[in-house]
Amino acid sequence: xxVTTAAADQSLCTPLPVLGRDxxxxxxxxxxxxxxxxxxxxxxxxxxxxxxxxxxxxxxYGSVHRGAGYLSQLSTDLFENAxxxxxxxxxxxxxxxxxxxRSTTDSLNLLAAALPAGCRVFVxxxxxxxxxxxxxxxxxxxxxxxxxxxxxxxxxxxxxxDREPHGPAxxxxxxxxxxxxxLWPVRELAAAAHAHGAxxxxxxxxxxxxxxxxxxxxxxxxxxxxxxxxxxxxGAGVLAGRADWLRAAEPYLAxxxxxxxxxRRADGGVDVEWHDTxxxxxxxxxxxxxxxxxxxxxxxxxxxxxDTLVARERRLIAAVREGLADVPEVRxxxxxxxxxxxxGVLSFVVxxxxxxxxxxxxxxxxxxxxxxxxxxxxxxxxxxxxxxxQTQGECGAPEAAPxxxxxxxxxxxxxxxxxxxxxxxxVGAVRELVRDGAKWNYRTEDGRCVPDTSTAxx
Numbered sequence: 254x255x256v257t258t259a260a261a262d263q264s265l266c267t268p269l270p271v272l273g274r275d276x277x278x279x280x281x282x283x284x285x286x287x288x289x290x291x292x293x294x295x296x297x298x299x300x301x302x303x304x305x306x307x308x309x310x311x312x313x314y315g316s317v318h319r320g321a322g323y324l325s326q327l328s329t330d331l332f333e334n335a336x337x338x339x340x341x342x343x344x345x346x347x348x349x350x351x352x353x354x355r356s357t358t359d360s361l362n363l364l365a366a367a368l369p370a371g372c373r374v375f376v377x378x379x380x381x382x383x384x385x386x387x388x389x390x391x392x393x394x395x396x397x398x399x400x401x402x403x404x405x406x407x408x409x410x411x412x413x414x415d416r417e418p419h420g421p422a423x424x425x426x427x428x429x430x431x432x433x434x435x436l437w438p439v440r441e442l443a444a445a446a447h448a449h450g451a452x453x454x455x456x457x458x459x460x461x462x463x464x465x466x467x468x469x470x471x472x473x474x475x476x477x478x479x480x481x482x483x484x485x486x487x488g489a490g491v492l493a494g495r496a497d498w499l500r501a502a503e504p505y506l507a508x509x510x511x512x513x514x515x516x517r518r519a520d521g522g523v524d525v526e527w528h529d530t531x532x533x534x535x536x537x538x539x540x541x542x543x544x545x546x547x548x549x550x551x552x553x554x555x556x557x558x559x560d561t562l563v564a565r566e567r568r569l570i571a572a573v574r575e576g577l578a579d580v581p582e583v584r585x586x587x588x589x590x591x592x593x594x595x596x597g598v599l600s601f602v603v604x605x606x607x608x609x610x611x612x613x614x615x616x617x618x619x620x621x622x623x624x625x626x627x628x629x630x631x632x633x634x635x636x637x638x639x640x641x642x643q644t645q646g647e648c649g650a651p652e653a654a655p656x657x658x659x660x661x662x663x664x665x666x667x668x669x670x671x672x673x674x675x676x677x678x679x680v681g682a683v684r685e686l687v688r689d690g691a692k693w694n695y696r697t698e699d700g701r702c703v704p705d706t707s708t709a710x711x
Contacts, residue, residue: 296486313327342466384477402441432598439473511528566667624664
């Protein structure tokens with residue numbers, strides 16, 4: 254093996270440094286173990302690089318945009334440079350705006366508030382609630398879950414062609430499912446939307462941490478994502494894209510920063526001239542640390558190289574699927590099929606197990622953190638499970654007998670900071686739990702399954 258090849262192979266084995274990688278947690282069975290954080294799809298740990306950048310800036314923190322002092326001017330420059338870094342990370346067009354928000358949810362609610370009169374919205378039922386629910390007060394059409402990427406495009410084309418009247422329209426679609434991890438045909442959906450005179454917004458919350466996202470290359474009109482999924486958990490998000498609808502809309506929040514000029518009228522009222530830049534929708538003191546953290550994460554991922562990150566993640570996905578392939582009780586959820594391209598997000602059910610019970614046992618007995626439930630994508634998970642809305646039973650009892658429908662699912666998710674050992678431990682723990690059962694008794698407390706410390710182990 255050449256030195257170059259060896260170095261490349263080693264890079265595939267090395268996760269990016271993240272906070273919490275050395276944290277130990279107690280096991281209910283005794284002792285401690287290094288925590289395996291496998292819930293990246295909910296919130297990814299902070300990159301060490303992001304934390305260090307924020308810590309270095311913190312002593313220089315100051316007000317943004319309106320201060321004459323040195324720290325205020327430095328903070329303003331840092332905030333606006335963060336905007337430019339994000340625009341570059343997303344491959345934005347010259348005329349696009351980058352608006353800093355609180356999250357993907359906030360970004361899509363902002364866009365929903367900026368829809369022009371008479372705008373029709375088209376959204377698949379497979380979306381996360383952040384992109385499924387903001388349009389409820391608009392003229393919205395919910396599209397059935399497709400079973401192939403081609404079917405997704407055909408379903409959208411049909412819906413757009415049949416709409417009456419042919420006024421403004423917006424399509425909202427995910428880039429990668431937060432339930433199955435599957436990649437959606439964003440470029441093809443964008444082409445279909447534009448062919449029918451519609452615009453499209455991409456929910457990149459699950460895509461941006463795993464794959465490069467280019468507004469220009471994908472030809473989407475807007476993209477939204479959250480810092481806390483991009484290894485920058487400081488309470489910020491992004492809406493980036495075309496400026497015209499945003500400029501024409503009333504400010505998302507009314508207040509300082511959004512206004513250019515405010516004057517009293519003779520009748521006692523107030524006249525306001527609003528900014529037509531991104532500041533129009535950023536009223537109040539901006540979250541400069543959140544914006545800076547996102548920019549730092551964008552730089553770190555770009556420098557690490559998405560080709561390397563994607564290759565390593567594919568290897569981890571394969572390790573999970575192959576490691577559990579001979580466990581018939583485990584069934585992975587998928588819309589497009591097991592071989593569909595995906596990011597490091599996998600949801601599954603375990604025959605005969607209550608999902609909350611299984612996830613609680615992974616945590617309490619193995620120090621592995623996963624997610625269970627419906628993952629803020631209730632219609633999609635219920636479609637995949639073939640189940641109706643119900644209340645899950647007590648965590649100590651099996652959720653469903655073999656062959657019966659499950660009510661909820663378990664999700665394992667990982668990314669650039671996940672060590673191989675965490676995935677290996679997860680696979681081993683799943684196999685052991687299915688084979689031997691839990692080592693402890695569990696009960697339901699405040700709707701969650703927890704170890705029952707009042708009784709002895711099983």
